Amino acid sequence: MKIGIPRSLLFFYYYPFWEELFKELGIExxxxxxxxxxxxxKGVKYSISEICVPMKVYVGQVLDLVEQxxxxxxxxxxxxxxxxxxxxxxxxxxxxxxKYSLEGMENKVLTHKIEQExxxxxxxxxxxxxxxxxxxNKKDLKRALKKASQKWQEYRVMHRKGFTSDQLxxxxxxxxxxGDLTIGVLGYVYxxxxxxxxxxxxxxxxxxxxxxxxxxxxxxxxxxxEVDQFAPRKKLFWEFSNKLLGxxxxxxxxxxxxxxxxxxxxxxxxxxxxGPFLDIDSDKYDTPFMTLRIDEQTGESHLLTRVEAFxxxxxxxxxxxxxxx
Amino acid sequence: xxxxxxYMDTPVLYYKLxxxxxxxxxxxxxxxxxxxxxxxxxAPEFACFPLKVLMGTYLEVEEMGADTIxxxxxxxxxxxxxxxxxxxxxxxxxxxxxxIIVFDAPKDWRPFLKNLxxxxxxxxxxxxxxxxxxxxxxxxxxxxxxxxxxxxRAHALDSRKVSDxxxxxxxxxxxxxxxxxxxxxxxxxxxxxxxxxxDFPKPDQRIKIGIIGEIYVVMEGSTNNDIEEMLNELGCExxxxxxxxxxxxxxxxxxxxxxxxxxxxxxxxxxxxxxxGHAKRSIGHIVDYKERGFDGVIHLKPFGCLPExxxxxxxxxxxxxxxxxxxxxxxxxxMAKANMLTRVEAFxxxxxxKKEEEIA
Numbered sequence: 174m175k176i177g178i179p180r181s182l183l184f185f186y187y188y189p190f191w192e193e194l195f196k197e198l199g200i201e202x203x204x205x206x207x208x209x210x211x212x213x214x215k216g217v218k219y220s221i222s223e224i225c226v227p228m229k230v231y232v233g234q235v236l237d238l239v240e241q242x243x244x245x246x247x248x249x250x251x252x253x254x255x256x257x258x259x260x261x262x263x264x265x266x267x268x269x270x271x272k273y274s275l276e277g278m279e280n281k282v283l284t285h286k287i288e289q290e291x292x293x294x295x296x297x298x299x300x301x302x303x304x305x306x307x308x309x310n311k312k313d314l315k316r317a318l319k320k321a322s323q324k325w326q327e328y329r330v331m332h333r334k335g336f337t338s339d340q341l342x343x344x345x346x347x348x349x350x351x352g353d354l355t356i357g358v359l360g361y362v363y364x365x366x367x368x369x370x371x372x373x374x375x376x377x378x379x380x381x382x383x384x385x386x387x388x389x390x391x392x393x394x395x396x397x398x399e400v401d402q403f404a405p406r407k408k409l410f411w412e413f414s415n416k417l418l419g420x421x422x423x424x425x426x427x428x429x430x431x432x433x434x435x436x437x438x439x440x441x442x443x444x445x446x447x448g449p450f451l452d453i454d455s456d457k458y459d460t461p462f463m464t465l466r467i468d469e470q471t472g473e474s475h476l477l478t479r480v481e482a483f484x485x486x487x488x489x490x491x492x493x494x495x496x497x498x
Numbered sequence: 499x500x501x502x503x504x505y506m507d508t509p510v511l512y513y514k515l516x517x518x519x520x521x522x523x524x525x526x527x528x529x530x531x532x533x534x535x536x537x538x539x540x541a542p543e544f545a546c547f548p549l550k551v552l553m554g555t556y557l558e559v560e561e562m563g564a565d566t567i568x569x570x571x572x573x574x575x576x577x578x579x580x581x582x583x584x585x586x587x588x589x590x591x592x593x594x595x596x597x598i599i600v601f602d603a604p605k606d607w608r609p610f611l612k613n614l615x616x617x618x619x620x621x622x623x624x625x626x627x628x629x630x631x632x633x634x635x636x637x638x639x640x641x642x643x644x645x646x647x648x649x650x651r652a653h654a655l656d657s658r659k660v661s662d663x664x665x666x667x668x669x670x671x672x673x674x675x676x677x678x679x680x681x682x683x684x685x686x687x688x689x690x691x692x693x694x695x696x697d698f699p700k701p702d703q704r705i706k707i708g709i710i711g712e713i714y715v716v717m718e719g720s721t722n723n724d725i726e727e728m729l730n731e732l733g734c735e736x737x738x739x740x741x742x743x744x745x746x747x748x749x750x751x752x753x754x755x756x757x758x759x760x761x762x763x764x765x766x767x768x769x770x771x772x773x774x775g776h777a778k779r780s781i782g783h784i785v786d787y788k789e790r791g792f793d794g795v796i797h798l799k800p801f802g803c804l805p806e807x808x809x810x811x812x813x814x815x816x817x818x819x820x821x822x823x824x825x826x827x828x829x830x831x832x833m834a835k836a837n838m839l840t841r842v843e844a845f846x847x848x849x850x851x852k853k854e855e856e857i858a
Binding site: 220221223224250252259260261262263265266268269270273274286404406407409410411439440441442443444445446448449450453 | 542543544545546573574575576577579580583584587588591602606609768769770771772773774775777801802803804805807808809810811812814815828
């Protein structure tokens with residue numbers, strides 16, 4: 174049996190986990206192609222127009238996998254990875270959207286709920302459906318999950334050493350950035366690592382000799398502390414938005430970060446709440462903050478111009494400050 | 499302390515709740531284009547439409563002298579539960595002195611009681627309980643009348659007269675003091691409505707439309723171009739998936755929850771779990787309307803609404819299976835009445851044709 178994994182949404186956060194899990198269970202995995210025009214167009218065609226671009230990409234990837242001959246597409250319903258905080262409603266309804274809005278997909282989806290208490294999604298209870306679908310025993314499943322968890326932990330350790338997910342997943346150059354400027358790139362993994370939709374923003378920044386810091390590199394404790402400080406009683410409702418919020422405030426306060434770019438998809442609901450808080454408070458901490466909105470029609474020169482201008486501005490400010498000292 | 503509150507459907511309920519506690523109240527005006535423009539100016543561009551309208555309302559009442567807003571909250575994952583905090587941030591940043599008191603469902607009792615103390619003034623807890631009971635009865639009484647209007651106005655010889663009567667009835671509800679008064683007003687309202695002229699067609703010839711979707715744009719007429727009135731004037735009976743009394747029962751009164759469970763159960767085939775907002779209820783209501791012999795469903799949602807985008811993705815399928823026509827409309831600050839009317843009329847033509855074919 175061939176299981177398809179769409180290269181979108183949480184792929185960039187959990188792929189090492191899934192890869193190891195299925196490998197250990199001896200199941201063949203096919204990953205969809207990197208996002209491209211063909212996949213994007215398919216996604217746009219089969220989604221409702223108003224939904225955010227990462228969801229459209231996901232739809233395109235799912236259809237691509239079916240064409241590639243995947244027997245089942247793995248669409249987990251990630252509900253929560255800590256208590257009392259869920260993911261965005263679109264993630265909660267994702268398997269339903271795939272099953273019922275795309276023709277012929279109803280029996281081609283492998284889905285199960287993930288409701289765990291930490292980011293390490295290896296509690297076997299959520300994976301019981303695997304026992305039946307893959308005809309394996311409990312012991313094998315638990316062992317595979319344990320291995321997957323280890324692999325994923327290693328992946329997360331590498332993040333903390335300063336590597337971005339694209340570097341880790343694509344095995345390209347593994348040398349830390351050595352630029353003269355550091356920018357906090359704030360965004361969900363599926364927005365900042367989808368090179369097609371964001372016109373290779375990270376690559377462009379690296380070419381400009383900029384060091385990149387993302388939320389994955391920040392310690393959980395730092396994020397938790399910032400979130401608690403922001404709202405002791407009522408944090409945001411969405412898992413990754415809280416992560417961005419914590420990382421965002423950390424970026425604003427940190428002396429090592431020269432500026433922050435918030436990458437957000439057109440029509441993103443959680444970001445429409447998160448954005449204004451960071452935007453308003455960036456004045457208070459005197460850290461330049463730019464919102465970069467992406468969608469399926471982002472023009473490359475438009476994006477490049479804005480990013481270049483932002484980087485130039487940060488460099489100018491930095492030299493001015495250095496002269497003052 | 500000068501208190502105000504959000505405007506949704508009718509200000510009577512919030513007003514009576516605060517008035518019976520003895521507050522100094524600024525009644526928010528019904529949202530207009532001016533309100534929306536104000537809200538759009540201050541709110542984030544991609545915030546959902548209800549947040550923008552409320553922002554506008556808060557700015558309007560601030561100008562009228564209010565210094566406190568009482569509103570309800572939520573626990574997500576729909577954005578609406580976070581409105582209070584975001585509004586407060588934007589108002590503070592604009593240098594306006596307005597304090598927003600947000601009542602979340604009492605999962606966590608301490609902040610709830612703290613908020614309650616803020617608006618309780620020097621009333622005894624006994625009095626507070628009695629006021630809450632009166633408001634509860636008021637919500638149910640008004641909704642009974644409103645439901646009656648949504649049905650009967652479709653067949654009134656002059657629908658304008660029914661709408662005027664509703665305005666008058668709301669005014670009467672504004673003056674109640676206790677539960678006996680409510681019963682009196684309700685009786686008077688029923689007589690008043692019965693005294694108007696109607697021309698009821700045979701039951702099988704009536705066209706019934708259900709309105710589902712996000713609660714604010716479904717309930718607040720000023721945001722949806724008074725779609726109920728529009729449909730009534732075109733001769734259709736209307737029922738909404740949201741009435742405030744049902745909202746109270748299904749969200750705040752635990753022993754009433756099971757009365758609403760069957761609606762959710764009906765959505766199980768399309769949406770397995772609750773995903774926030776009223777997405778699952780919206781889907782359940784479509785199935786329910788079909789079972790109850792409705793002819794069509796109109797789905798309203800603010801542009802970019804998170805939970806309703808999921809239900810919208812499922813609409814094609816839900817429309818096919820139980821075979822009921824659905825029109826989905828996305829609402830934002832640029833929704834023009836003529837546009838909406840054209841789409842609604844076209845939808846109704848389709849429904850009438852379908853109905854004729856079925857009868858023949």
